[in-house]
Amino acid sequence: MTRSVGIAGCGVAGLALATLLRAQGWRVVIFDKLEKPAPIGSGLILQPVGLHVLDALGVGDGVRALGARIERLFGLSGTRVVLDVRYDALGARAPRGFAVHRGALFEVLYDRAVAAGVEIVSRREVVAACAGRFVFADGAESARFDLIVDALGMRSPLSTQPRLNLPYGALWASLDWVSGFDPAALEQRYQAARKMAGVLPIGRLSDGGGDKAAFFWSLRHDAREAWRGASIDAWKDEARALWPATAPLLDQIASHDDLVFAAYAHRTLASPLSRDVVHVGDSWHCTSPQLGQGANMALLDAYALALSFDRQGDLTTALAEYERLRLWHIRLYQSASWLFTPAYQSDSGAIAWLRDRLAAPVSRLWPAPQTLAALVAGQWGWPLGAMGDGRAGENTADS
Numbered sequence: 001m002t003r004s005v006g007i008a009g010c011g012v013a014g015l016a017l018a019t020l021l022r023a024q025g026w027r028v029v030i031f032d033k034l035e036k037p038a039p040i041g042s043g044l045i046l047q048p049v050g051l052h053v054l055d056a057l058g059v060g061d062g063v064r065a066l067g068a069r070i071e072r073l074f075g076l077s078g079t080r081v082v083l084d085v086r087y088d089a090l091g092a093r094a095p096r097g098f099a100v101h102r103g104a105l106f107e108v109l110y111d112r113a114v115a116a117g118v119e120i121v122s123r124r125e126v127v128a129a130c131a132g133r134f135v136f137a138d139g140a141e142s143a144r145f146d147l148i149v150d151a152l153g154m155r156s157p158l159s160t161q162p163r164l165n166l167p168y169g170a171l172w173a174s175l176d177w178v179s180g181f182d183p184a185a186l187e188q189r190y191q192a193a194r195k196m197a198g199v200l201p202i203g204r205l206s207d208g209g210g211d212k213a214a215f216f217w218s219l220r221h222d223a224r225e226a227w228r229g230a231s232i233d234a235w236k237d238e239a240r241a242l243w244p245a246t247a248p249l250l251d252q253i254a255s256h257d258d259l260v261f262a263a264y265a266h267r268t269l270a271s272p273l274s275r276d277v278v279h280v281g282d283s284w285h286c287t288s289p290q291l292g293q294g295a296n297m298a299l300l301d302a303y304a305l306a307l308s309f310d311r312q313g314d315l316t317t318a319l320a321e322y323e324r325l326r327l328w329h330i331r332l333y334q335s336a337s338w339l340f341t342p343a344y345q346s347d348s349g350a351i352a353w354l355r356d357r358l359a360a361p362v363s364r365l366w367p368a369p370q371t372l373a374a375l376v377a378g379q380w381g382w383p384l385g386a387m388g389d390g391r392a393g394e395n396t397a398d399s
């Protein structure tokens with residue numbers, strides 16, 4: 001008998017899971033609140049573990065073709081190098097990250113899901129779930145499914161645990177790429193941990209346009225109104241003072257509306273299984289993007305859940321296996337993110353001082369370069385190996 005799954009959320013986790021389950025013969029329906037589901041935000045780095053899942057979906061090469069191959073993460077505080085993580089610390093042929101425009105990633109995943117036969121229903125705001133059905137904002141209910149999944153992201157109304165909003169978020173913009181930056185690096189500049197600017201090459205969209213850069217600027221939630229109230233030129237002066245080379249990027253920003261504020265929050269549910277739904281992606285665990293892992297985690301969740309259904313016929317056993325496969329890796333990365341975030345976004349002068357004068361020099365001593373490269377690549381806790389699939393993405397892939 002054909003099994004059916006209803007997935008709330010047409011983001012990274014929802015689309016990846018839908019395609020994987022469809023390949024196993026499930027009937028799959030995705031619900032999203034947007035008129036036409038679309039990605040919000042600018043760009044992100046897909047780490048080797050996430051790219052491995054995209055390869056399993058058959059879209060890895062398509063994403064790499066649109067993205068920018070990333071060799072290192074590099075940050076300066078004044079003239080002091082305080083961040084320098086290189087993938088080649090794990091070996092010359094170690095897999096690299098690829099940075100992509102969110103729109104490019106979304107389009108590739110969306111087209112793949114539709115081609116696989118996934119049904120996508122838009123303009124459906126999910127507000128609750130009960131007994132295999134979703135309840136929508138207008139009071140209507142979905143059909144009944146054998147399984148319902150919460151892939152609604154950070155602000156999911158189906159995720160019940162309290163969430164901690166982090167004091168800092170960031171302004172983001174997708175701009176045209178300009179010379180003066182390393183096309184294979186995420187670069188950042190800091191003033192203590194109170195100011196941070198970043199430039200990330202994110203490749204291009206499939207519309208034939210040129211290469212893009214994601215520009216971001218760290219901002220406290222409670223400073224947003226003051227930022228909006230002040231002139232955009234005053235803010236540009238501040239950004240240029242921190243990082244003069246950004247001038248041609250800032251020239252592309254005409255008003256406050258050219259920047260989108262992304263709020264960051266930290267939450268980890270004790271289990272991805274609640275009474276009514278199974279959580280994947282940010283609805284289970286979200287955090288600041290300092291370690292660049294959220295989309296990768298979402299892809300790994302989808303992969304682990306589909307793998308568990310492939311291996312276990314019984315629904316309850318499969319869900320227990322899903323939790324076992326992912327829990328350790330998620331706890332590890334949520335803790336690491338919790339630890340590292342204040343070093344780059346906080347009001348603490350002491351933390352920034354320790355970062356610059358203690359952590360940065362130590363990070364250059366063996367085995368720190370390898371350990372940090374493995375952390376960034378998403379390999380701490382060996383997530384694919386735990387699923388019996390450690391070849392690519394963790395060890396020798398030449399991507």
Ligand SMILES: Cc1cc2nc3c(=O)[nH]c(=O)nc-3n(C[C@H](O)[C@H](O)[C@H](O)COP(=O)(O)OP(=O)(O)OC[C@H]3O[C@@H](n4cnc5c(N)ncnc54)[C@H](O)[C@@H]3O)c2cc1C
Pocket residue numbers: 008009010011012013014031032033034037038041043044045046047124125126127151152153154155156157170172262263280281282283289291292293294295296297298
């Ligand atoms: C600024 C920023 C930078 C980031 N950088 C990186 C990075 O470099 N690398 C990385 O791996 N990750 C990064 N992340 C994290 C990453 O974007 C997320 O972890 C990832 O998108 C989570 O995927 P998801 O599918 O769980 O949720 P989402 O991608 O948020 O998808 C949720 C979907 O649910 C829909 N939805 C929401 N509420 C409802 C509702 N009530 N009813 C119906 N539909 C609804 C939304 O429209 C959306 O389509 C970054 C995040 C931010 C904010």
